[in-house]
Amino acid sequence: MSQISLESAFNRISATLQRDRSSGYDDLKRILRQSRGNIEYILSARIHHNQDIFEALAGQIDSERAAYLKSFKSTSRSAGASTGSRLASASAAHRLALEVCVRDLKWRKVREILAHLTETFSSDEQDPICEPLALDNAKAINEILAYRPHLEHVPSKEWKSLVKFALAQLELLAGQGSSDSAGRGLSGISNSSFALRTSRSQHSQTTKINSSLRKHLLAEFARLLRHLTSSSAAPIASHAPLVLTPLIETLQKAGVPGSTEVDLVAALNNVLTRSVTEAITFIRNLTPTIVAIADALWARLPPRLIALKDELLSLIILLLPFIRTVTSHGTETSDMCQLVRNLADRLLKDYSSKAPKDLLGWDDLRLAPSLCNDNLHLPVFSLISSADESQRNWSTLILTVYLLDASSGDLVIGDGELPASPRRKRTRRESRYSQLVRTAREPGLSKSIAGLQFIAFYCQLIPLPEQELFDVVQFIIPFLSDEDLTVTLWASFTLSRSVRKKFDLRVIMLTFAAAHARTLRRVPPWPGFGMKSGYSHREL
16 A cells, blocks of 8 residues: 555545546545554655645535536436435545544544534535435534544634534424434435435425434534543533523423433433532523423333433432422422423332342342432431442332422421321321332332332331321331231331331231241341341342
8 A cells, every 4th residue: 555545545535427426436445544643654655736635535425516516507417316416425534534643633633524514414505404404514523522532622703603503403303303213324325315305306405314314413413422421621510501492392292202312311411410509590490391201201211222211310310409499499399390200100119020039139239327418328228239230229219219209298296296287197108108008019029128128218218107107017017027028128127117216116027927937937137137237138
């Protein structure tokens, strides 16, 4: 391979015959792929008028794009297809060159390439998307920003321009309707096929583009926004309204959740993480809308899309302080409480529908008094497993408890507190108790285990009056004689933790022992009954 062969490829690209131009692009792509181990050869090559490869390809794209736009004025039906095919080939070669050399480019060159990619993306003011090169340009921008050093070097002005560009395209694409899940994907389809489908009639309908292209462009711009919002140097805190409002509007139009929604929710989490203490009022006003979006996405969540579930859990964690504020002091408290209750029910239903082996297990926990309460520690047990599924289960249980408590609004009745009306207290107690035991009463082993786990976490996190604790004890007692050992373990543990501060636990357990001797022989000792502090169930 020599520099002459590279120059020869460019000479053939500029040829008159379509066959020669296609051969030139094929030669150029072959040279680029073979030069992955010798990037200096590509970067140091000088082609037309002492240009480097990116300048030469950018000039070629500008020329082909001008011919493509001019072809719409032609009466020949094949003119648009021919020029579109050449433009698609040029943009594909430019993207390949960028993929090969992106890690070795200086920021000055990266800035020029980004400007070229965004400026050539649209056809004209009436048609904001130039189809033959749109997908390649979007992928090329993501290729640049996926390399962290380039992302962190984007100045505030360029960052803001890129964010506006991505949001504008998302708004345009999302506004054309929900994603066509039945449409074929673009894997294996070259950009030249887009040009072949382009005609004057298509150009006249500027808001209509190929559904498959639209789907993949949505995914690319969602990924682009995720990259931009993950930059530690970006001025996200001061530009939260700029990003959050269009993001939320796009998510409201989402259809069946997929990878696009994963990136959009991740971008939303990135913005909230950086602006949660800077734009408090703005985020609080958006909280009901975001909660409704989270509930809608969870309702349509495909079982295998675990990444979206993780992002939604992170979103709820970030919004939890605002949820508590809005449900207790908001102007539309009742509506917000209903939204939060629906979301809590959704999480609990999803968790209890798992197989028993996929629920939180005793090997994931350490039974030991904890001096601190945080995300991984509760007063008498903590999470010790680093497995993703265990952390996901732990987070789901805790968040469900907090959401159910927040959905009660400002009706917080602790020990010794008397409500203004006896009727009000009765409604509050029944509502909370029904939420505690509803799942455990449903048929099925998973339902029983999940319900008991939920009650155990609830009693650890939320202070309950004595009457509610007494109701919990009465409900749990029958589970002590269950035939399944896991159910019996969780029932015994939940009972001990629920009543320890209110009743003489040893007296109660001795009473149970007389009635359920067979069951208690199968139950290991708990803290307070001879178990050494700091031992997990596996170590016992």
